Amino acid sequence: TNTERMRIGMLERVLFVLAFIWAVDADTKVTVGPSRHLNPMLLGLNDVLGPIVNLSYTDASLVAAARTLRVGTLRHPGGTVANYWSLVDGRYVEGCTPGAPPHVPDEPSGRRLCGCCEFADGVASRPVGTFSPIAFCEKNAVGGSTSAPTVFDINVLTLNSSESVAQLQYLKDANLTVEYIELGNEFYIAKDYAWRFPTPASYVKACVPVIAAAREMFPNAKVAVVGSHNSLEWNSGVAEELRSTIGIDGVDAVTIHMYSPMAQDAPTHIEHSFVLAFPDAALQNLSEAVASIYSPSTRIWMTEFNYGIQKPPLPSLTDGAVHGMFWAAHVLAAVNDVNDAYNVMMMHAFTSQDGVGWDSRTGLVRVPASGSYGPSSARVNGVAQIFAHISTLAQEGGKMHPVKVEGGADVPVVQTTKPLPCVQAAVFSGEVAPFWYLVAINRCDRVIHIEIDISGTTLKPPTNFSTVAYSSFDAGGWTTLPPESTPLPWDGPLTPTSTTVEPVTPKFELAALTL
Numbered sequence: 001t002n003t004e005r006m007r008i009g010m011l012e013r014v015l016f017v018l019a020f021i022w023a024v025d026a027d028t029k030v031t032v033g034p035s036r037h038l039n040p041m042l043l044g045l046n047d048v049l050g051p052i053v054n055l056s057y058t059d060a061s062l063v064a065a066a067r068t069l070r071v072g073t074l075r076h077p078g079g080t081v082a083n084y085w086s087l088v089d090g091r092y093v094e095g096c097t098p099g100a101p102p103h104v105p106d107e108p109s110g111r112r113l114c115g116c117c118e119f120a121d122g123v124a125s126r127p128v129g130t131f132s133p134i135a136f137c138e139k140n141a142v143g144g145s146t147s148a149p150t151v152f153d154i155n156v157l158t159l160n161s162s163e164s165v166a167q168l169q170y171l172k173d174a175n176l177t178v179e180y181i182e183l184g185n186e187f188y189i190a191k192d193y194a195w196r197f198p199t200p201a202s203y204v205k206a207c208v209p210v211i212a213a214a215r216e217m218f219p220n221a222k223v224a225v226v227g228s229h230n231s232l233e234w235n236s237g238v239a240e241e242l243r244s245t246i247g248i249d250g251v252d253a254v255t256i257h258m259y260s261p262m263a264q265d266a267p268t269h270i271e272h273s274f275v276l277a278f279p280d281a282a283l284q285n286l287s288e289a290v291a292s293i294y295s296p297s298t299r300i301w302m303t304e305f306n307y308g309i310q311k312p313p314l315p316s317l318t319d320g321a322v323h324g325m326f327w328a329a330h331v332l333a334a335v336n337d338v339n340d341a342y343n344v345m346m347m348h349a350f351t352s353q354d355g356v357g358w359d360s361r362t363g364l365v366r367v368p369a370s371g372s373y374g375p376s377s378a379r380v381n382g383v384a385q386i387f388a389h390i391s392t393l394a395q396e397g398g399k400m401h402p403v404k405v406e407g408g409a410d411v412p413v414v415q416t417t418k419p420l421p422c423v424q425a426a427v428f429s430g431e432v433a434p435f436w437y438l439v440a441i442n443r444c445d446r447v448i449h450i451e452i453d454i455s456g457t458t459l460k461p462p463t464n465f466s467t468v469a470y471s472s473f474d475a476g477g478w479t480t481l482p483p484e485s486t487p488l489p490w491d492g493p494l495t496p497t498s499t500t501v502e503p504v505t506p507k508f509e510l511a512a513l514t515l
Contacts, residue, residue: 027407027408027409027448027449028405028406028407028408028421028422028423028448028449028450028451029405029406029407029450029451029453030403030404030405030423030425030438030440030450030451030452030453031403031404031406031453031456032401032403032427032452032453032454032456032457032459033401033402033403033404033456033457034401034456034457035399035400035401035429035457035458036399036400036401037398037399037400038394038395038397038398038399038400038428039343039400040072040073040146040147040148040395041072041073041148041151041180041343041344041345042072042331042334042335042342042344042345043070043071043072043073043147043331043345043387043390043391043394043395044071044072044073044074044075044146044148044151044344044345044346044347045069045071045073045074045075045346045347045348045349045350045364045387046074046075046078046079046303046304046346046347046348046349046350047074047075047076047078047349047350047351048077048078048079048081048116048349048358048359049062049074049076049077049078049131049136049142049350049351050076050077050090050123050130050131050136051077051078051081051084051085051092051116051119051123051131052078052081052116052119052353052356052358052359053351053352053353053356053367054119054122054123054126054353055353055367055368055370055371055372056126056130056135056371057130057131057135057136057138057141057142057143058135058138058140058141058142059142059367059371059372060372060374060375060377061365061367061368061372061374061375061377061378061481062142062351062367062372062378063140063141063142063145063375064375064378064481064484065142065350065351065365065367065375065378065380065481066142066145066146066350067145067484068375068388068481068482068483068484068486069364069365069380069384069387069388069391070147070388070391070392070395071145071146071147071350071391072146072147072148072391072395073146073147073148073149073150073151073180073344073346074142074143074146074150074151074350075150075151075153075182075303075346076133076136076143076150076151076152076153077131077153078153079153079185079186079257079303079304079348080116080185080186081116082153082154082155082182082184082185083155083157083158083184083185083193084116084117084155084157084158085155086155086159086167087132087133087152087154087155087167087170087171088166088167088170089128090123090128090129090130090131090132090133090135091120091123091124091131092116092117092119092120092123092124093155093158093159116358133150133152133170133171133174133176134174134176136150137150137176137177147395149177149178149179149180150177150180151180151181151182151301151303151344151346152171152178152180152181152182153182153183153184153185153303154167154168154181154182154183154184154210155167155184156183156184156203156206156207156210157184157187157193157196157197158196161206161209161210162209164210165209165210165213168181168210168213168214168217168218169213169217171217172217172218178217178218178221179218179220179221179222180221180222180224180301180344181214181218181221181222181223181224182224182255182301182303183207183210183211183223183224183225183226184203184207184226185226185255186226186257187203187226188200188226188228188231188234199237200233200234200235200236200237200238200240200241201237201240201241203225203226203238204225204238204241204242204245205241205245207225208245208246211223211246211250211251212246222252222253222299222343223251223252223253224251224252224253224254224255224299224301225238225242225251225253225254225255226238226254226255227254227255227256227290227294227300228256229256229257229258229260229282229286232293235254235289235290235293235294236293238254238294239293239294242294248294248295248298249295249297251298252298252299253298253299253300253301253343253344254290254294254298254299254300254301255301255302255303256286256290256300256301256302256303257302257303257304257305258282258286258302258304258305259304259305259306259307259308259309259348260278260282260307260308261274261275261278261307261308261313262307262308262310262311262312262313263308263311263312263313263315264311265308265313266313266314267413270412270413270445271313271314272314272322272445272472272473273411273412273413273443273444273445274313274413275313275314275322275326276322276325276326276329276424276441276443276472277329277411277413277420277424277443278326278329278413279326279329279330279333280329280332280333280420280424281413281420283330283333283334283337283342284333284337284418286300287300287337287338287339287341287342290341291339291341296339298341299341299342299343300341300342300343300344301342301343301344302330302342302344302345302346303344303346304346304348305330305345305346305347305348306347306348306349306362307323307326309361309362312361316475317472317473317475317476318361319381319382319383319475319476319477319478319493320381320382320383320472320473320474320475320476320477320494321382321386321470321471321472321473321474321476321494322472322473323382323383324382324383324384324385324386324387324470324476324494325386325441325470325472327347327383327386327387328386328390328439328441329424329441330345330347331345331390331426332424332425332426332439332441333424335400335401335402335426336402336403336424336426347364347383347387348362349362349363349364350363350364350365351363351364351365351366351367352365352366352367353366353367353368353369354366354367354368354369355369356369364380364381364383364384364387365378365379365380365384365481366378366379366380366381366478375481375483376480376481378480378481379478379479379480379481380478380479380480380481380482380493381476381477381478381493382474382475382476382477382493382494383476385476385489385490385492385493385494386470386494388488388490389468389488389489389490390439392488393428393437393439393488394428394437396430397428397429397430397431397435397436397437398429398430398431399428399429399430399431400426400427400428400429401426401427401428401429401436401457402426403425403426403427405421405423405424405425406421407421408421408422408423408448408450409421409422409444409446409448410422411443411444412444420443422442422443422444422446422448423440423441423442423443423448423450424440424441424443425438425439425440425441425450426438426439427439427459429459435462436459436462438452464500465500466498466499466500467498467499467500468488468489468496468497468498469496469497469498469499470494470496471496474494474495474496476493476494477493478493479492479493
């Protein structure tokens with residue numbers, strides 16, 4: 001029944017989607033800011049389709065997964081694999097096979113070997129063109145099933161500069177949509193890449209002719225170089241060399257990969273709160289650091305992020321709601337960033353494949369070891385369920401609103417110079433239709449009552465409110481990929497609670513009951 005205060009009867013931390021509840025005497029105020037157009041690049045996933053996942057790009061399980069999850073963007077050909085891949089050939093570079101003699105053009109002492117090269121024989125067994133960018137971006141293929149353009153990662157490690165430029169020329173000649181160009185992957189990891197790039201300056205020098213070619217061929221495209229989330233030496237070196245060559249604004253962005261926190265980072269008595277608060281704190285700190293080291297105009301592309309893969313926090317809940325909320329916390333932090341620094345967000349990883357260890361701990365979707373028997377051969381976990389729910393609602397609307405959270409308690413985890421409130425939220429609204437969605441995460445072990453202020457927007461108070469609450473203790477698991485037309489929320493693997501209430505006072509609020 002409707003009373004003066006409506007509460008969700010969940011004795012756990014919750015993620016609210018479509019969360020509107022009428023109440024009184026709130027202790028936390030959420031003020032919704034003005035809208036801006038939704039950036040679907042914030043709803044991306046990193047992938048290794050082709051180099052690792054040996055299914056054609058038109059495989060029914062892959063295409064259905066991209067469409068059902070409403071993936072905003074994908075990255076081609078991936079991260080580490082891009083350092084050893086030729087877009088022109090749709091294969092690992094010549095010599096990138098186990099046991100091959102070490103050789104890199106212009107770098108006789110270098111090597112082409114890497115952990116991913118064990119998959120080269122499987123790639124070579126497929127017909128030429130199977131894993132080409134053209135095949136990836138076809139309308140009926142997985143790359144053509146996303147909402148926004150592909151991020152192309154160009155090999156600047158095991159190809160020389162002229163060969164890297166040839167990769168761009170191939171994309172141009174193929175008349176593909178190229179709006180995001182990334183130059184390599186994680187070269188700050190000295191044990192893997194110092195043989196080629198012993199200093200940040202040597203990396204930038206190799207990139208300069210490739211950047212010049214990218215500007216000429218794709219004048220409207222954005223270009224990003226490799227940055228680091230925790231190496232001041234690397235970031236300072238890259239920034240210094242950019243300033244001394246093409247200028248700090250010669251590139252548009254830096255790519256950042258963050259695999260944190262790990263199990264040992266999370267205090268045992270507040271693990272859930274720590275995991276859910278970590279993305280917000282980390283992205284605030286990162287935005288400030290990039291603006292300081294590079295430039296306030298330098299954007300951030302998080303083309304990979306997830307837990308620490310080897311020792312994740314809350315390991316029994318890896319396929320559950322708290323992991324999906326962890327992803328959502330990154331997106332909400334990007335929407336709310338005061339500098340609007342985040343242009344691209346990609347959780348790792350889109351898929352894993354039966355019988356392959358690569359990404360088996362991180363994939364949202366699991367696909368068969370060989371050609372699928374249809375869309376239903378793909379399986380999804382609880383992370384995919386939350387991803388699909390929020391991504392679909394956000395893209396259905398087309399606008400996003402930052403919010404300001406005031407009052408109430410703070411998260412009992414100190415990670416920033418500014419306290420983090422218990423509530424993290426953002427709003428998504430429609431371009432034309434008068435609907436809007438609030439996505440909020442309660443990061444504390446207490447009851448939170450939230451007043452929602454929309455007075456500074458064109459949003460209208462709805463006549464009724466539908467709520468969906470996910471519990472961070474829901475372990476989820478795996479289930480068959482639902483059809484694309486399946487109503488939200490899905491019926492599994494998570495079991496959220498749904499409620500519809502009518503307004504009873506002129507003031508509308510959200511009440512979240514937590515442990």
